[in-house]
Amino acid sequence: MKLIIAIIRPERVNEVLEALYRAEVRGLSLSRVQGHGGELEHTETYRGTTVKIGLTEKVRFEIGVSDHFVEPTIRAIMLAARTGEVGDGKIFVLPVDKIYRIRTGEQDSAAVTPVMVS
């Protein structure tokens, strides 16, 4: 089991969601974050005051997956989030000790296997 954390450009979120859906990755959370990854700062001017904005808006995905889902998930994000410019983001893959599904108490792989709602 792994926890995949991906930091991507906000404008690529829809493409990444679509790619993950096609790869049948169903469970994920995302949050809006700010960060700095070597991209150019932009400047803003308010009358006589000039400010440099050093942080860029990013979106952070967190996806808990069972082992055989790790590769397809990474491939989906990598292809969908890439523009080739500095600032495309990072993917981190972390080991996970335990996973619990709160509703049923299922554990580990069973907890991250999607249930079909009929």
Add this chain to the structure above:
Amino acid sequence: MPKAVLNGSDLAWMMTATALVLLMTPALGFFYGGMAGHKNVLNTMLMSMTTLGFSLVAWALVGYSLAFSAGNALLGDLRWVMLNGVNLAPGQALSPTIAPVIYMAFQATFAVITTALVSGGIVGRMSFRAYLAFITLWIVCVYAPIAHWVWGGGWLGSLGALDFAGGTVVHVNAGVAALVAALVVGNRKDYGRQAFVPGNVPFVLLGAALLWFGWFGFNGGSAAASNGLAALAFTNTFLAPAGTMVVWALLDLRRVGKVTAIGAASAIVVGLVVITPASGFVPPIWGLVMGGLGALPSYFAMQWRARLPVDESLDVFAGHAVGGATGAILTGVFAVKAWNTVQNGLIAGNAAQVLTQALAVAGAAAYSALGTFVLLKVIGLVLPLQAGRAEQASGMDITQHGEEAYATGEGAVLVLPEVGAEPRLETVRAQA
């Protein structure tokens, strides 16, 4: 003198104009509030809004009489204190065809917005109790005398200074007072170390738009009648900010390569300030030219101010004192007697008018600086003028008013009243 008669159209226009100018004070709240940061927006907007309470009451009870009754060359007398004798009978010298009650209300809206303008100099740090004392007293001690000097029969009016709607009385006065207030109250604790970024630029644009709308009452109503002079002032109010906006946008393009929203909003306000003293005195084509020329001093004053160590960050001085002085002096250049029936300026052969105008600017600026300085020092003896470092850091909205502008409700736990006892603030704090 013919028997004074109420004129229906004059009265109707002046009541409309009064309502228009009243709107300018909340509009200014949006203009300033948008430029304040997220954590100070309510505090900044309330600084404008509360002048409609505290300053307005002081004006009705005392200020109006001191400004507009005969008195002497320096100050009016007390005949209209507590609105005594402010009635429905026409025939008052400055507004012969309308009811004095309306003239009092119209002038009140001027006095109130001038007081609110000063608040731009002390955003983000002034203790609100001290602020309330300040706006209640400033309108009586600083605004009323200067209004008397120029409009109420005082020495600057007698010298022949032209100020149609308040270039010196309102704008030079407010701009200088804001700078002095910034110096006396002191900078925000983290000024010069942290970038202050406007929290809501759309509010700034909304405020500028509403100010322009209200300004038709400000300048047009300063004719005190529904006549040709009002029409001239109205049209100049229409044209000047347009000229300013074009010049301002070109200056912005040259400097940063982009036309900015705050620049456009600032240009509208500066154009209105510049045309205010001239609006009823100059032909429309010169009104337009004045708008364009008027952009230059304020634009460069704002660039220069940003490099100073004084936290006058909403540029009341650069916008209003510099813009008001520019307008007052250019009034002495472009006034044409054929249009205003009062006086010619430089281009019509009366160069001396420029000096009279400069003298009025200097007189208003000097008294405004002195009066504001003394008033704040006196208040400072009784109340702390500036909120503490921790209060400023948490934001003035929460620490001065116990409110948030953009609350999400997350983490807000409802405090239920205890049966039989009012919950006291200290217990609520202890639980939190």
